[in-house]
Amino acid sequence: MARIELSAIRKSFDTTDVLRGVDLTIEDGEFVSLVGPSGCGKSTLLRIIAGLEQQGSGEVRIGGEPVDGVRPSQRNLAMVFQSYALYPHLSVFDNIAVPLRMKRLTTLERLPLLGRLLPNRYRVEREIRQEVEHVAAQLELSAFLGRKPGQLSGGQRQRVAVGRAIVRRPVAFLFDEPLSNLDAKLRVHMRAEIAQLHRRLQATFIYVTHDQAEAMTMSGRIAVMIGGELVQVGRPAEVYDNPRDIRVAEFVGSPKINLLPGQIRSDGAVETLGQRIGVATKGIAQPCRVGVRPERIQVGSGPFVGHVVHVENMGAEAFVHLGVEGLATPLLARIGDVRELPMLGSALRFGFAPDAVRLFDAAGKRIEAHAAPAAVRTLEVASV
Amino acid sequence: MSDAVLTPSALALPRPAAVLRRRPLRLRGGAAYALVGPAVVLMLLMLIGPLCGVIALSFTDYQLGAPSFAWIGLANYQDMFADKTFWISLTNTLTYVVVVVPGSVVLGLGVALLIQSGTGLRAFYRTVYFLPVMATLIAMAIVWEFMLHPQFGLVNGLLRSVGLPAHGWLQERDTALLSLCVIGVWQALGFNMVLFLAGLVSIPKALYDAAEIDGAGGAWSQFRLVTWPLLGPVTVFVVVITGIRSFQVFDTVHVLTKGGPSKATEVLIHTMYMEGFEFFRSGYAAALTVVFLVCVLALTLVKARLTARQVHYA
The missing domain is CATH 2.40.50.140 (Nucleic acid-binding proteins)
Incomplete structure (x- = not known):
């Protein structure tokens, strides 16, 4: 669990400024939504926190430590992608087990045939099996562990992606528009599930969405981003009732x-x-x-x-x-x-x-x- | 009571429905056959017919241009299996396949990965590696002949300049087949590279992001976790296509060595050509063709089996 601090984050692709100096502190265990119209830079900001993208200037600190130049895997964050990004050739079990295997097995031990001969692998694999099954039970995925992602429905794939995030016990969870590929009914249902997940894990959640309803219903605080800037940060009710900027007033609330x-x-x-x-x-x-x-x-x-x-x-x-x-x-x-x-x-x-x-x-x-x-x-x- | 009410209607209903349905069905069947017809006729004329002809011919003593022939049963096959040349050419063909397929697949994948990971000059490198595929192989074979020439060839010149012994690459028994393999790899590499590039482009970028987050940060672990498994279907296709094309090796052999020296580069299709069109033993050549077709068919079956087992990547 960790507090995440962003200070003066700037980023430009070629000549377009995508982020123009973003400052934001996310407290330990907080659920913050980054919300804004498409193209406002919210996904880029999330990718910078994850380490998948390098910021032009500014600093990211996780748990007080600056993480610039630290590889994504070393930042110990988990991310749920819009497309779920499940490995299509691996079963649900193996998909969830990937982060654990990467962390606990050496390259040699991960080899398909040779690895099996190494004594350590058997012990580690048994631990991994227990943990994956535990997570699968929490997410009601136990019956699907042997299936491939292609054989699952959208909601189930979503849960596998969440499972892969939970299993490694990261310091924070990053969600990149995870519900936008689901149909309207399922989206409302998953909204409640993710909010419950946050209450249960008490972990830091950063949630990117262009859907203001998602941001309003789930998060403790919402950060409205427009044109590469954070226009307003606050509790959902406060942002709705007391918008500091006309763009915030127009973006938050449906109908407008x-x-x-x-x-x-x-x-x-x-x-x-x-x-x-x-x-x-x-x-x-x-x-x-x-x-x-x-x-x-x-x-x-x-x-x-x-x-x-x-x-x-x-x-x-x-x-x-x-x-x-x-x-x-x-x-x-x-x-x-x-x-x-x-x-x-x-x-x-x-x-x-x-x-x-x-x-x-x-x-x-x-x-x-x-x-x-x-x-x-x-x-x-x-x-x- | 409800049964009594239902029965007559239940009996009466299907009859008009069946009458209504049967006629369109027959019509639809006719239309279906009419639509499939041209393809079936063409396939019979161009593929199945000649194939049956070749198989039939392999049981005769027919000679090209001869006015008559006799059925001689399996005599051609007996001759063939007793003939040392056949075994040499089969072994040579298999050696060629075993060298060229892994060589061109591994190198093709390697080049594709390098081009994909590079930033500039992608189109340039793609073109350079694809050139051998577009060029006429016979013309290219002549270029290779000059390069491998014992006295004034480029290869020997380079070897001499660094103090290594020169070879008569295409004239010596030990190196002739190997030289042809190298030319085969050079020729197939570009084609495989293009197929692998297409496969690489279709891998979603998000999977690499996920791998990066999950702890597969290095190039090798990303390749093992994402690239290689997702290229699976492409790889099966590339291996089989390269295999079939390698079985068909003929032009380089015919232009550069004519199967020599002392049958060191004799391959199936070349033997077939010699028997059929130089010695006019059409029946015997047909028997060789059948053996060749069996090899290719085996490869095709392997491919069909493997692709059927591939999961549908949704």
Whole structure:
């Protein structure tokens, strides 16, 4: 078990900067997800931690020790790959046993015929058998130990890959989009399994994914990477509720946050779609963007009006797409009670509470705002 | 009661269904035969027919151009097995195969691995090693003849310059077959290299990453854990193809040594050619051909057995 520290990691391929100075500390036993859109450099960062890729500059420390120039196998990390990377010619048993055999047997002892004659090999092989069978039992793979990876389903292959990672008792586990080859149902199931695995092993997990739902549901902290930089690191709820950057706000949460064009007045009041929204900020007068999550939009009453252009009924909840004058894309609102869905084409009033608003400046940085004093709001009503 | 209700319908149902189904089936059968037909006819004409002809011919005393022939049973085979030349040429052919197959497979794999692991000039090296495959072997054989010439050949010149004794490579009994083997390896290497390169490219990169993480960091352990097993199907194919091609060695022998000196390089196909087209003993040559075909067939069966055992790498 170990704490992993990354400081000022930079990496470029040819002329493209993939990582632009990443600093991150992952505590011992923590589950951290690196999440971001594809091409943001998260997989490269993971490969640098694993040692499969060399960083351009910066330092990786595992358990306090710098590991630059240390071979991947010597870093004692385990990695689960997107394609599982199981050896197709080896049985499930042999696949799981590979890291142990590599560590405990010499090159001579691993030879197919000659190795069997060496006395040490028999003893080590017996230990390995016990450990592999123990891990297989934990992952419910005991019945498949003799099979080849080609004869397994996607979920089973996934578990073999996890087994191969667990068996060597590494200091940390690295997951590189391990669920993206599975179908939606199995993915949800494996999400729970991996989270349970983390609780049981209490080991350091670094999990790379482009699926924000995976990151939100499993990890203790998520690190949102965009364009080769860590934009925000924090607990999932905190990142969801309190995004520091408009890109984070847009990436985290499904469906996406609604962004309305707005204007900050010189007195600090905020306007959007021609109406004051009961929010005040200290900033100077400038254009801004007003972010409101779909579940914070109250439908039925409020100062704004939109036309229902589309309704998505998910069964337990529904999303209404509202065409609003002055907005290029429809606004999304969540409706908890699917028995009372608005008609397509009908006009619908909506609004949102001041504390649902997240303000961003033109550069996309977050602007702190608070609910405006009641007096201002009364004034606003009077002026309307 | 439910039985009584069900029975009539159960009896009645299959009949129309069967009538409906039978006709398309027969039609489909006809279409299938029609589609397979051309291939079957061609195979009968080009492969099976001549093969049966050769086997039949091997039981006759037919001579090329003769107006008649007689059935002589196994007499050709008796002659053949009693003939020292046959045994010499069979041994020589097998020696050639045993040297050329491992030589060109191991070297081909080695060159493929080197080219694959290198960074620059890949296309250049690929072309250089593939040149012998594209070149006409007869022309290349003449080049080799000059290189191996006892007096002014390049090989002997090099040997003399470092103070080693020169040889009449193609003229001496000890070295003639070996020289032909070297030319055979040189010629087959490029082809094997290309096949191995294709095999290497198809190995997923993630497997090498996994091997690296699992502790197989060195080149040898990665080769043992990933490369060699995943090249298994390619290797079987390469070995069998090289084997069959080595059995067929003829052009270099015919151009360079004509089976000499004193039958030191006599190989099956060359014997067959001499018997059939120089001495006009077509029946006897047919018997030799049958022996040759048995050897090639054995190799093909080995390949079929091995490929059937290969797992499907998903």
